[in-house]
Amino acid sequence: MKKDVHPKTRLVVFQDSQTNKQFLIESTILTKDKVVYKEDGKEYPLVRIEVSSDSHPFYTGQQTFIQAEGRVDRFNKRYSRGQYSVEESAKDSHKEETKAKNTEHEE
Numbered sequence: 435m436k437k438d439v440h441p442k443t444r445l446v447v448f449q450d451s452q453t454n455k456q457f458l459i460e461s462t463i464l465t466k467d468k469v470v471y472k473e474d475g476k477e478y479p480l481v482r483i484e485v486s487s488d489s490h491p492f493y494t495g496q497q498t499f500i501q502a503e504g505r506v507d508r509f510n511k512r513y514s515r516g517q518y519s520v521e522e523s524a525k526d527s528h529k530e531e532t533k534a535k536n537t538e539h540e541e
Contacts, residue, residue, distance in 0.1 A: 447471050447478045448486070455488040 441462040447469050448457045458471055458478065469480040 445478055446481055448481050448483050450486040450488050451482050451484055452489040453486075455486060457486065 443460050443462050445458055446461040446463055446465070448459055448461075449455070449469065450457075456469075456472055458473065461481075463479075463481055465479045465481050467480040467482075468477050470476070471478050
């Protein structure tokens with residue numbers, strides 16, 4: 435293996451700016467800021483981050499679903515013509531097919 439090819443790693447504190455939660459992670463990132471890590475009381479380089487698992491809605495369970503409509507509903511809404519939607523016209527055509535099959539069996 436070649437020497438001095440890989441960057442040097444060190445322990446760095448990543449701090450969520452919304453919740454002030456600190457994560458101590460080994461990283462190659464360079465930063466001038468320093469902070470005392472709450473867990474062990476030692477000083478480490480600091481990187482402030484806007485979103486982490488502590489503040490992201492997906493991980494906190496506060497996620498809201500903006501897109502409530504399904505694909506079929508959006509398709510019907512987009513391509514509906516006049517008084518009938520695509521879904522209603524599909525039901526009508528299915529009824530006509532069923533009637534045609536029933537009349538064939540009766541004859």
